Amino acid sequence: MPKLKTHKATTKRIKIKKGGKLIRRTAGQNHFNAKESGKVRRNKRRNQLVSKSLEKTIKRIAPYS
Numbered sequence: 001m002p003k004l005k006t007h008k009a010t011t012k013r014i015k016i017k018k019g020g021k022l023i024r025r026t027a028g029q030n031h032f033n034a035k036e037s038g039k040v041r042r043n044k045r046r047n048q049l050v051s052k053s054l055e056k057t058i059k060r061i062a063p064y065s
Contacts (some may be wrong), residue, residue, distance in 0.1 A: 007061040014050065014058055016065065022050035022058060 015023045026044045033041055050058060 004063050006064050010058055010062040011065040014062065014065065022055055023047045024050050 013024060017023060024047065026046060026048050029044045033044070036044075
């Protein structure tokens with residue numbers, strides 16, 4: 001069976017934790033943050049878990065990451 005191709009953009013954006021959970025960067029951090037409250041800005045610094053509905057798709061397009 002031939003080796004599957006990995007979607008490189010996904011592998012650059014997603015990290016897999018030791019337990020198999022997927023971690024991604026929080027969206028909306030690049031600009032226009034001055035108008036956000038401090039609480040929102042602090043929360044944007046944290047990484048987020050990928051939702052269960054997307055995990056299956058990501059593991060299919062990036063099987064070797």
